[in-house]
Amino acid sequence: MAEASFHIEVVTPERLIYSGDAVSVTAPGRLGYFGILANHLPMVVELGLGELTIKQTDGKTVQMALVGGFFEVSANKAIVLADGGELAAEIDLNRARAAADKARKALEDLENHSIDRELMRAALARAETRLKVAQDAGRA
Amino acid sequence: MALSLRAVRRKIRTSKNLQKIFSAMKMVAAARLRRVQERVTAGKPYALKMKQLVEAVGPFTIGVEHPLLTKRPTRENPCVVVIAGDKGLCGSFNNNALRKAHTFIDELGGKSVQLITIGKKAGIYFRKRGYRVVESFNQIGVNSPFSEVQKIADAMTEIYVSGKADEVWVGYTEFITTMRQKPHVVKFLPIEPPGQAAKIEISITGRPVTDKEYIFEPGAAELLKGLLPKFVRNQVYKFLLESMASEQGARMTAMSNATDSAGDLISDLTMVANKARQASITKELLEVVSGAEALAAEA
Secondary structure: OOOOOEEEEEEOOOOEEEEEEEEEEEEEEOOEEEEEEOOOOOEEEEEEEEEEEEEEOOOOEEEEEEEEEEEEEEOOEEEEEEOOEEEHHHOOHHHHHHHHHHHHHHHHHOOOOOHHHHHHHHHHHHHHHHHHHHHHOOOO | OOOOHHHHHHHHHHHHHHHHHHHHHHHHHHHHHHHHHHHHHHHHHHHHHHHHHHHHHHHHHOOOOOOOOOOOOOOOOEEEEEEOOOOOOEOEHHHHHHHHHHHHHHHHOHHHOEEEEEOHHHHHHHHHOOOEEEEEEOOOOOOOOHHHHHHHHHHHHHHHHOOOOOEEEEEEEEEOOOOOEEEEEEEEEOOOOOOOOOOOOEOOOOOEOOOOOOEEEOOHHHHHHHHHHHHHHHHHHHHHHHHHHHHHHHHHHHHHHHHHHHHHHHHHHHHHHHHHHHHHHHHHHHHHHHHHHHHHHHO
């Protein structure tokens, strides 16, 4: 018998990233990662930076990097409103590495707790997430 | 007296060159319009879900205080955001948008009103007339990334939250069709509490009665705090796209008209040129014939 599944859509202000049926989803909540199965109670969760993993009905998994947003599930439909996001397959490894290096270097140069430093730290976290997602998806 | 044949031919050549430019500009505008429309379509799911989400969370947040929701007792310091284009040659698009905003601003308090202008034309228009332009954004085009929109949205929120303005209005142009665009000025901040306008029963437990019982993580109030700025950003994005589509639509129509007028001009001028040519041939013939006759008479 087929496993219970639910529909999930991932959208950003600029485009629809993913739409399909999933068996399970793991998402980066702002207060920690959480998992969702079919027929979940209606729920709204604020998302943080991290990796979204979708286990599809065909057994394959899809990974993507997310930069904050909201997750809503109701009536067996999940919607991810992401501020930004990229599928693992779309991530530009060279760009992500370059961004990580640039941020790391800038962090070394900036000593104090300036706003720039916080911005750089966020940039580094974003770049590292992208790299990690790409790695998890088997692209090194 | 009619123009000389050479002058007319030169005019025809100029008109033909202009016609080529107009039709090229028309095609560029058409391509840009298509791109804006693609972005509108691509952004629709997000905008729709965002609205649904705000409406779903809204009923649970009655009584929640949020700086973007609080109405100020005074309306002394309004701020108007005017969206127009960077360039001209788009028919009456800039003029209509600016005139609409101008009238509105004068009713609101004239030169004391703080203005944020988007697009070079808007900045120039209001600066020249001595209005209080506090901030300007230029070069927002069809290819601008979402982060640019974010900057504008942040500036708009900042001026309200910091207390420099008690109300924020937005003047933008609604895209109806390529031929029709309509300028509007709408209230932007404070936000009308989303989803709270509807009548909602409150159960004895103090929670609203809806068909969906949501689990919120973090709590509804906390969620709303994160949700509202994004809602605002998305609204701004919508206004900008709407105005961009209008601008390109207006330019397309204007350039299409210009191409047609150039075509009319060319055919009129060709007629004049042909008549002039015919006249000069007739004149020469007459001269030859009368010369020959004069010779024959002498002989």
